[in-house]
Amino acid sequence: MVRTGRDEEFTAYVTARTPWLRRVAYLLCQDWHRADDLVQTAITRLYVNWRRASAADNLDGYARTVLVRVFLAEQRGGWWLRVRVGRRMPDQAVEAADHADVLDLRAALAGLAPRQRAAVVLRFYCDLSVEQTSEVLNCSTGTVKSQTARGLEALRRTLRPVANEETRA
Incomplete structure (x- = not known):
């Protein structure tokens, strides 16, 4: 049956690529639970359009595009989608000394505007070209360049080492 083959093909792809999609989603939203929700929504949309998606030249690119657009659409949604009642505890305990730079970068990335964050993640984590x-992102190359530049400048400002009083003297 055609549908069974389609479902098996879809399931194989999703099983193999979910960890990667989840990491991209986490970099976009900075919350593992929300990343799981974004991936689930993206996978559902991918399934609905699987015939078109599986025919794409770059299936990973198609899936990534769906994921980023789901993230950006959620950012434009109502405030109740983004309200946090309380501060969440980290998913895993980590030693601050071993992961301080990673945690600083994640915090700085979380401080960027959604489109700046998406541009930076796509350009430097996913290694996509401007085009x-x-x-x-469904925008012009000039917008990508400006959003990336603004995002990088904001990251530099946030991550710039604070001059120590002793080093100034």
Whole structure:
């Protein structure tokens, strides 16, 4: 039956690529639970359009585009989608000394505007070109360049080491 083959193909792809999609989603939203929700929504949309998606030249690119657009659409949604009642505890205990730079970068990334964060993640984590990023974000290459530049400048400002009083003297 055609549908069974389609479902098996979809299931194989999703099983193999979910960890990668989840990491991209986490970099976009900075919350593992929300990342899981974004991935689930993206996978559902991917399934609905599987015939078109599986025919795409770059299936990973298609899935990533769906994921980023789900994230950006959620950002534009109502405030109740983003309200946090309380501060969440980290998913895993980590030693601050071993992961301080990673945690600082994640915090700085979380402070960026959603489109700046998406542009930075797509350009530097997913290693997409300006043109590919503009296709994913559905905007001009100039917008990608400006959003990336603003995002990088904000990251630099946030991550700039604070001058120690002793080093100034």
